[in-house]
Amino acid sequence: MAAWTRVTGKKRTRQFGVTMGSGILVCQRVGKSLKKKLKFPVTCGSKEGILHKDRYKRGEPCILSDGQWFTPNDFEKFGGKEKNKKWKISIMYSQVPLLTFIQEGFLSSPSFKIKRLQDQEPECGKKLIRTRSNTKHEKNSVVSTVMPEEDSLVIKRVFRGDTFEVSCFRGQGVLHVSRFATETCGKCIRTQDAWLTPKDFLNQNKAEGHWRLDITSRSYSLGKLIMSRVLEPHMVNCKCPICTEDPLHLLDQKNDDVCFKCKHDGDLVCCEKCPRSFHHHCHKPVLEDDMIGDHWTCCYCKAVTAKRNRSS
Ligand SMILES: [Zn+2]
Ligand SMILES: [Zn+2]
Ligand SMILES: [Zn+2]
Known part of the structure; x- marks a missing residue:
């Protein structure tokens, strides 16, 4: 948990800054090992399971525990942590919440995102008019x-x-x-x-x-x-990460959920200045971890700044 809190709020990009403390470096090592694995052990409360990455990426039940497949949500319930309603924090690998690895680009942000809002927050999906600012x-x-x-x-x-x-x-x-x-x-x-x-x-x-x-x-x-229910407003007292304005989620909302270049999700690096996100290999030049500090800006923003500097 310590590693997670240290990351929170400090970083804008989903990559490690070189200035991070040693706790983060440990995390980075663990993260790199995780990136190469096709499946890896996870825990939630007292429960243990194996997360299969291919299934995870497809948004399918991906955690095998006690001979059963679980979605991250269900595994959170199974582990008795459903009160958290934040499986990315409740489910851990090497005692580090999955959220850390997702944020740091070692694990893709899965497509459970939308589904999760639906099955965890039944009140969310209902059509209800928020009364606070109703005129x-x-x-x-x-x-x-x-x-x-x-x-x-x-x-x-x-x-x-x-x-x-x-x-x-x-x-x-x-x-x-x-x-x-x-x-x-x-x-x-x-x-x-x-x-x-x-x-x-x-x-x-x-x-x-x-x-x-x-x-x-x-x-x-x-x-x-x-x-006509094309759009469904969340309830006034909705507890989802969007409505509770979870700081990590707010940060996440500032950038695209898919790569600007290839339009796919995965391990994305977020530009500090604009809403674009990129895969390491889709950005020109290709990004190395040590190129990405706390306030990384993308090639498009750099070009605009360079142009402005030339003309002034
Ligand atoms: Zn909500
Ligand atoms: Zn890409
Ligand atoms: Zn940018």
Whole structure:
């Protein structure tokens, strides 16, 4: 646990900075060994299991324990740590939480992410309107209107994907459904240079508006998409990492979940300045661990800075 807390909040990139303490170096050694393994032993509470990486990457039940396959979530329950609701912290390898290895790029961030929100936080998936900042206006336009089932089916068919383009006044972005939680939690809209919450996206483009009405996609407002359950706001008291604004998760939200170059997930290095993330080998130049410090910026940001320096 000590190693994990030391990493927290200190680092922006998911790679080790050379300035880290010795606890981290131990971790790095363990992490490197883990990276090469196809399967490795994990523990949660008193339970032991073997995590199979191929299954893990595919988002399948991947931990074999007592002759049964478990998802990380279920293994957390099996180990009696379900109260944590954070398997990345509850499940350990060499007494270091898996989160550390994920953050440091030794283990991919698995696709359980979305599933996890669904099966761990049943209240999350329900369509409920967050009341904290509801205005009268919002109540009238959203809560009191019931959308006919056929309409909502049509809309659902149009918005089948995990992402869709949104606009607000002149602003453009792409909304990622799995990142959406509420107006102020969950940076779900990727603009050209940042990840924003719906509220931030609105403020950036049209300060005097309402996010449910003024952010639209193919002429449907987000309010309409919520009514037809394309988007499902999390509850007021939702305990998921997005809504609790878990600092690690917040940091994670600032950058893309997939590599900017190849569009796949895995061990990604996050740029400090822009929302891009990269695999070591996809970045030009290819990244070595010792090139990545605490405030690493990507080749695109470096090029912009260089250009600015030349012209000034
Ligand atoms: Zn939530
Ligand atoms: Zn890549
Ligand atoms: Zn960058």
